[in-house]
Amino acid sequence: MRSVRARAALGATVVVALALVAAGLAALLVLRANLTDQAGLQAEVAARETAGQLALDVPYDRLDTGDEEDHPVQVTDEDGRVVAVSKDLEAISGTGTDRVTPQPPPAAPEKPEKPEKGDDDDDRDDDDDGAGAEPGRGEVSTDEPDFGNGTATVDGDRADYRFASVEATDSAGLTLTVHAGAPLAAEQRAVASVRAAMLAALPVVLLVVAGVTWLVTRRALRPVEDIRREMAAITASEDLSRRVPEPASGDEVARLARTTNETLTALESSVDRQRRFVADASHELRSPIASLRTQLEVGAAHPELLDVEGAVADTVRLQVLAADLLLLARLDAGERPGNARLELGALVREEVSQRTGDRIEVAVVVSEPEPGGLEVTGSRGQLARVIGNLLDNAERHAVSSVAVEVRGVRGGVVVAVTDDGAGVPEAERTRIFERFVRLDDARARDDGGAGLGLAIARDVAIRHGGRLTVAGAGERGARFELWLPGPR
Template identity: 75%
Template structure:
């Protein structure tokens, strides 16, 4: 089942079905138990009424028995013999005996069938008077009815040809002569059976209807809820087919998860469009930058091949070096774009600055170094990439400075800060972010050989971001540009 709507409708229907079936069974059980208890109570009342008459020594033939259809009654003695029964009772099950015709017996108050008192105070066949203090605590005393909970059973009774189910209650009573009798009185279970049957039938009819309603409502609600998702899917399919990343998926006006999904999808499309556009510009600019030195180098080599004396070897070497530097920059940018993570080794950024400056013997302007030695300028990252950042910042300062370039390093507010300042023309404030773009050169009047390809600052900022740092430019005290590299200062081991 591939449809979310179908799965949601089926799942909701199954859950509701299980819940309704469980609740329905519970209702039926509780209803049956309550009605059965009511029938048992009615049977107990009828049994106690007859037992009360027996306790008052009313003869068996003189018992006022209720209507057999409402409360069929049997009275048995201690030996299980039937001594009295409802007049129209034809058959019975579930009581002490299935007999319906009483056995001839003496009246409850006589001693013909149960022995007589002796002169020495001897009692009846049960060993004397029965009182509440006897060993058999369940047997009532003379002239009393048992007060404990009666025994309940379910059975059937046939009265004048009609059989029905009954709830029987058994209540004991002791006559004045000490004879203990048991009264079985029943109450019909027809009401319980009709009520349970009606409820069961209503549930069997209503359950499928309710499940159909639940399934239909769930289907419609899910369809309405997923309609924006289908719109998003259709638009994404169209974007994929057309490769037009400027298109956006529709955003519903709600504030639910689907609206957030649409907004996130559009944000992803925006980032993807920017990335693709940046990639296109990068390829175009790289091709343009590579074309000039390659063309120049080819021209020089062709002239040298035709006229060896005219070969400009220094120019060819310079073009080759320029190609090598540009290729290295492009490869580094490609690795950075691919998500290459810097190393986690620790290094002294101050020592790295001094080492980088010491290797620049051919700079146009001497570099002044203001770095503490030794100093707590430790950072975590790639030594090669950070050296590349410092070298690019120094190259940029050398191109624009007039008389001085100053590089400093210090710890400020939990970060290691390296600043490279010059006394050149500086960077106009509106251009201070644009200069970090790739292949960006503000001074178009400069030749490409002097101005570079415009990748140095872009590489420096990307490396700074990969090291969880920042690279910004402000106005220097001498009036030129001040580039500030800020990297997090790691806590000492164990700190």
């Protein structure tokens, strides 16, 4: 199933089905429990009515048990013998005994004869035996009755009942247990009806959920399909100036479209930059190659006119330019810097000491913090290249002085290269780090270089987790600051 809409519809349907089944089961259990409690309450009322009669010493065969079909009654004594049952009760279960035939009580022991106490006593005995004597009274237990489910057959009809068991004590002190039932047919019919309704409605609800989810997902994914279609067209046409449509909804799809367009913008910029780079590199290589070829052709035709120094200079220029282009290609390919620990103060001194042919002497100031305070992690060759490029740029534009300062700052090390030249206009302080950029158009190409030094320095700094910035140096000159993080 490769369609997102189909997977979403199926997933929503399954989730809703599980939720409905769980909710339905919970509703059925609650309904059954409530109806069972109602039946238990009815059974308790019937049992207490019969128990009240027993407490008043109503004879067993004269007990009024009400509607026998709705409330079958069974009375047992302390020994479990059945002493009374409701009319037409043929079978019973769930009350502790399944007997429905009353058993005669055991014979009571003979009472001893009372001694004669005179006429008054005889008269009192006669009064006691008279019809006007107050009958004895027992009691009905107030404890919570015991409940249980069972069956009973009344007049040939067998059904399920909820039984309540209530104890009663007659005036003679005999404890009897009344088992009265209430039918569960209404509870069973209600539960069955609700279950049938749920089962009938479940497929309809699931179909509605699946259909609505399909339609909603289709509508939600329509912008995604538009984005995909436009991306396919861009890929086929190779026209990176085109953009995908951005929905006005402001949701995740809109953010996806916005990010896609930003990616296309960055890709278009990268491709344009690469094309300019190739064109500029070809242009830069064409001049020294043409000059070298001309000198060699003249030398071949007229050896006495061969400018060996010029040919060597052009060859060196080609070599430097090729090295710069190779380094930029490695940086663009994502080459990671090394993990060597370097002391920038020593590296700067070493680079300055090798510049014996410069027209301006470089002043170096190194702040000596605690041991290891000027250490960084990276590639020695690339960082030396950065420092050399900054010194070349400063020496090229300086009037009379170039200074280098190395100091430790919180979290890293700063190398500041300052010259007293014309400075860099504020509007150009970002552009000078682009490749093949020369601000002084009147400067000779041979003296100005190819315009790659600062671009290489900035890219190397970024690859090392640092940054390279330029600012003014007071009233005159420029100040380039290279910040590199401390050892990792």
